[in-house]
Structures are given as C-alpha cells and as structure tokens.
Amino acid sequence: MRQSLAAGLENTLLSPSSRSELAPTLTPGSGSTTSSRRNTVLPRVEWTGAQPSVVPLQRERFEEVRPLGQGGMGEVVLIRDHDIEREVALKRLPPGAELDRVLRFVEEIRTVGTLDHPNIVPVHDVGVDDQGRYFFMMKHLQGETLESIIARLRAADLNALVRYPFQVRVQIFMGVLHALSYAHGKGFIHRDLKPANIMVGPFGEVTVLDWGLARKVGAGAPTQGATGGATSSDLQHARPLHTELGSVVGTPLYMSPEQARGEHDTMDARSDIYSLSVLFHELLGLTHYLEGLTSVPEIMTAVQTREVTLLPLHVKSAQGPVPAELLWFVAKGMSKDPAQRYASVDDMLLQLQAALEGRIHVQCQRTFLKKTFHQGLRAADRNPMALTMAALVGAGLVVASAVHLGMTFFATMLH
Numbered sequence: 001m002r003q004s005l006a007a008g009l010e011n012t013l014l015s016p017s018s019r020s021e022l023a024p025t026l027t028p029g030s031g032s033t034t035s036s037r038r039n040t041v042l043p044r045v046e047w048t049g050a051q052p053s054v055v056p057l058q059r060e061r062f063e064e065v066r067p068l069g070q071g072g073m074g075e076v077v078l079i080r081d082h083d084i085e086r087e088v089a090l091k092r093l094p095p096g097a098e099l100d101r102v103l104r105f106v107e108e109i110r111t112v113g114t115l116d117h118p119n120i121v122p123v124h125d126v127g128v129d130d131q132g133r134y135f136f137m138m139k140h141l142q143g144e145t146l147e148s149i150i151a152r153l154r155a156a157d158l159n160a161l162v163r164y165p166f167q168v169r170v171q172i173f174m175g176v177l178h179a180l181s182y183a184h185g186k187g188f189i190h191r192d193l194k195p196a197n198i199m200v201g202p203f204g205e206v207t208v209l210d211w212g213l214a215r216k217v218g219a220g221a222p223t224q225g226a227t228g229g230a231t232s233s234d235l236q237h238a239r240p241l242h243t244e245l246g247s248v249v250g251t252p253l254y255m256s257p258e259q260a261r262g263e264h265d266t267m268d269a270r271s272d273i274y275s276l277s278v279l280f281h282e283l284l285g286l287t288h289y290l291e292g293l294t295s296v297p298e299i300m301t302a303v304q305t306r307e308v309t310l311l312p313l314h315v316k317s318a319q320g321p322v323p324a325e326l327l328w329f330v331a332k333g334m335s336k337d338p339a340q341r342y343a344s345v346d347d348m349l350l351q352l353q354a355a356l357e358g359r360i361h362v363q364c365q366r367t368f369l370k371k372t373f374h375q376g377l378r379a380a381d382r383n384p385m386a387l388t389m390a391a392l393v394g395a396g397l398v399v400a401s402a403v404h405l406g407m408t409f410f411a412t413m414l415h
Contacts, residue, residue, distance in 0.1 A: 038062070039058045040083045063079065064077055065080050066078050068089060075091070076089055078140060088124060089139065090138075091137075093134045094133065096132075105134055107212075111211045112138070121139050121207050122138060123138050125137040141207055149164060149200060150286060161319055170326070174353075180269075180276065180345045181346050183214070188215065189215065189272050191272070193208075193275040217267075252296060253288060254275045256272075257304040259271050260300050269345065270338040274341060277332075281330040281334065290302050329348075
C-alpha cells in the first residue's frame with residue numbers, strides 16, 4: 001500500500017515531538033517505512049493477424065535513468081514511466097532528512113501544486129520510496145537554463161548570439177514576469193529567483209523552477225543556523241551561491257537588500273522585483289553587478305550598499321550595446337529603496353511592453369532619439385499619404401536648394 005506525502009506528514013509535522021516521530025519513517029530499511037514501489041497496470045497489446053489480444057504485463061513502473069542535478073534541498077533524477085511511456089523528473093530528499101528540510105520540501109510541493117500556470121512546472125505525483133525518501137514527480141523539462149545561456153553569450157558563442165538577440169531575451173524575461181505575476185496574485189513570493197532557476201525550452205517556452213523557498217506574504221520566516229562555510233574558491237567557481245544565515249535565506253548574489261537583512265516580516269513582491277531586475281541586468285549585460293566579490297560577507301554588504309551603474313552595459317562587445325531603454329528599466333527595478341521600484345510585476349510587464357512598442361520614456365539622449373524615431377514610424381503607419389507628400393516636398397526642397405547653390409556657384413565663378 002502506497003503512502004501519499006500529504007497523508008504521511010499531516011500528523012507527524014504538527015507537534016514539537018515530530019522530529020523524533022518522523023526519524024524512523026525516514027530511516028532506510030525501517031519496518032515503518034511504507035514502500036512506494038509500483039508495477040505497471042497497462043497491458044501489452046499483441047496482434048495475431050488482424051486479431052488483437054491483451055497480455056497482462058507487470059514490471060516495475062518507474063525506472064531511474066540518470067541524475068539531473070543536486071542541491072541543498074535534495075536531488076533530481078530522470079525517471080522512465082513504463083506505463084505512460086514518458087520521462088519525468090523526480091525530486092527527492094535524502095534518507096534521514098532533518099525535519100526542517102522535510103518541512104521545506106512539503107511546502108514546495110504544496111506551493112507548486114497551488115500554482116497552476118504555463119510558466120511554472122507542474123507536479124504529477126508525490127510519495128515515499130522504499131528507502132524512506134520523500135519525493136515528488138514533475139514534468140521533465142527540455143532545454144537549458146538562463147545560467148547556461150548567459151555563459152554562452154558571455155563566451156561570444158555565435159549560435160547563442162544569433163539565437164538570443166536582445167528582443168528574444170526580452171521575450172524570455174517577459175515569460176518569467178508572467179509566472180511571477182501569477183504567483184504574486186496568489187500571495188506567494190519566490191525568494192530565490194536567479195538564472196539557474198529559469199529554464200528555456202527548445203521552442204522558447206519559459207519555466208520558473210525551484211519554489212522551495214517560496215512563502216505566502218506575511219507568513220513567518222524560518223529561523224535556522226548556517227548551512228556551512230563557503231570558501232572564496234567556492235564563490236568564484238560556483239553560482240548560484242546558497243546560504244542561510246540566521247533568518248537570511250536565499251541566494252546572496254540575487255537577494256534584495258531587505259532580504260539580505262532578514263526582514264522577512266516586511267518583505268513583499270518588491271523583493272522579487274529586485275531579484276528579477278538583477279537577473280535581467282545580467283541577461284542583458286552578461287555581467288553581474290557584484291562581479292568580483294568572493295565572500296558571503298562582501299556580497300551581503302554590497303547588496304545593501306552598491307548602486308547599479310549603467311556604464312558597464314554600454315561597453316560594446318560581440319553582442320553590441322544594450323538598448324538604452326532597457327538600461328533604465330533595470331535601474332528602476334534595482335533601486336535599494338523598495339518604494340522606488342516598480343509597484344508590481346504587472347507594472348514591469350506594462351513598462352516593458354511599452355518599450356518594445358517604441359513608447360519609450362525620455363531619460364537620456366539615446367532614449368529621446370529612439371522615441372522620436374518611433375513616433376515618426378507610427379505617424380507614417382497612421383497616414384502614409386501625408387508621409388509620401390512630406391517626403392516629396394522634402395526631396396523638392398533638397399533639389400531646389402541644390403539648384404540654387406549650383407547657380408550661385410556658377411554666377412560667382414563668372415564674376
């Protein structure tokens with residue numbers, strides 16, 4: 001008999017003694033562990049001439065294929081479902097996981113289960129395996145993470161530069177915004193937005209992953225000790241960087257200032273807006289605004305004090321300069337004061353869509369020129385005949401001026 005995750009945890013995770021009660025359940029080989037090993041239920045169909053016959057076929061339904069990744073909240077493996085004949089991703093905790101990790105795992109499942117959106121990976125099933133590991137199954141996503149895409153663009157990979165021009169990167173980012181708009185509308189903030197948690201599929205589909213740190217706005221923040229000391233070498237070679245310092249939870253390089261201060265009681269959607277803007281800043285300029293910092297204390301301090309500068313994004317590279325209107329867009333989202341950021345993700349979507357359509361706010365010479373140019377194009381679309389007449393008049397004036405100058409020149413030469 002298979003034990004569902006919800007049923008298995010409902011009674012054990014409510015009291016202070018739950019840690020001791022839960023420990024036997026999560027111990028491999030324990031007599032109290034309920035196995036989730038299941039056999040296939042669909043038969044094999046065989047044909048004898050034109051006559052089909054159904055042959056009962058029982059084999060283990062789920063076959064582990066290969067690991068997909070591992071993080072602080074457990075590992076993800078690729079599973080083959082022999083009934084449905086598809087591959088799924090399975091995320092599971094290690095045996096003997098501590099209560100805090102189990103609680104986070106449960107919250108992740110219930111959060112993702114609540115968020116039914118095309119840009120959020122769906123949960124298919126939950127359970128406990130025969131080694132006492134809690135797991136949940138989800139769609140196996142094809143494609144690559146934004147972290148990988150940024151690395152390829154930064155290395156001037158020609159295929160990446162061709163496939164991901166600025167317009168495409170904006171569309172990818174808008175997919176992320178749509179997911180967060182939906183989640184915020186449900187009352188959840190993500191708290192761990194970063195390129196490694198954004199998947200881009202082969203057809204351009206965008207999915208926001210890893211909702212393990214998500215919580216309802218206004219919910220109490222967990223308090224727990226540090227997970228370990230990351231060395232300078234770790235920070236230089238491994239992004240994302242995870243840490244939990246007291247009540248500070250998340251990935252320091254992408255935290256908002258208030259998140260870095262552990263102000264969970266007052267954090268709202270604007271904290272995610274800061275992280276989204278940091279992510280977009282990096283996707284556009286291919287460099288992180290805290291590039292070069294190599295320790296957690298340095299990063300946590302810089303998150304609260306270092307203002308984003310537009311200058312590095314103006315540096316020309318193989319991809320060309322970043323559009324000015326996008327520079328100003330990320331600068332607003334990365335304001336240290338939450339009140340100076342966008343009021344909501346929906347506001348970000350409106351502003352970004354306006355920029356794509358040429359409705360640009362004038363904030364510098366470049367944005368003034370681009371706005372004037374787009375206004376001219378829109379005027380031409382609304383009244384093409386007037387544009388044609390204006391062009392003819394302009395051409396006539398140019399010709400007349402040239403003739404006048406020519407005649408003046410020859411008259412001067414004759415005298």
